[in-house]
Amino acid sequence: MSMNVFDRAAVRRHRDRAAATVHQVADILADAAERLLDRLDDTTHRFGCALDVGGRGVVAPRLRGRGIAAVSCDLSPRMAARAGAPAVAADEEFLPFAPASFDLVVASLSLHWVNDLPGALIQLRQVLRPDGLLLASLPALGSFAELRTALTQAEAALTGGAAPRVSPFPDLRDCASLLQRAGFLFPVADAEDIRVLYAEPLQLLRDLRAAGEANAIIERDRRIPPRALFPAALAMLPAEAGRMRATLRLAVLTGWAPGK
16 A cells, blocks of 8 residues: 555645646746657657646647647646647546557656556556557656755744655656566666756746646645745755756656567
8 A cells, every 4th residue: 555645636736726827837848748758769669649647738739749649638627628639637546548548658747746656657557558658757856956955944944843845756766666566668767857047036936836836745834834934945045157046857767568
């Protein structure tokens, strides 16, 4: 049995709300999606039907642009609709698709709020046809490390304690073994860093909210944080070229479903 770390109802609410604002971070989401879909150029295999898991309206159009029919799903009905039809509101932990429905699954930045990641990967492998391909990316350990450290230090200085405010992320070294445990062949996990520079530090927090990435940890502190917390934390973040730097470390996963 998996341990519940994330409040899935909160994740759905955040993504429902973000359906109206996610266009504000389209460039970052597109960058992550392109890095993932570039892996398709490394294989001669041809794909006819793909499942886009949580692509926030960015992945499905790119798949269709490659001549691949795409079905999209998202925990949020409003976010699912952004991808265009056909789209389904579905929980990544309880996928409604029949076995062997797709020959490609793409999950771009969409699995990091799942409580049972091994179980979700098993389900993704099961919806793949023999010799089907999984492409997935999710934030790995080290993502937003600067923000996590700054928030912890600032809150400890202000209140004498610190609540969890940044999601826990998997270690890159564990990702390939998770694929193997889920039954994928030739599992590979690579790391790619996306660095974003902000002239206004508070824009980082606005972008996370716009993307539906607000804190959904079950043990989160639900009280209003001290007014000085975020300004104090953001002032601690490292600067680059006169701008505040945030780093998203992507774990890029590839794995093949066993053949017949």
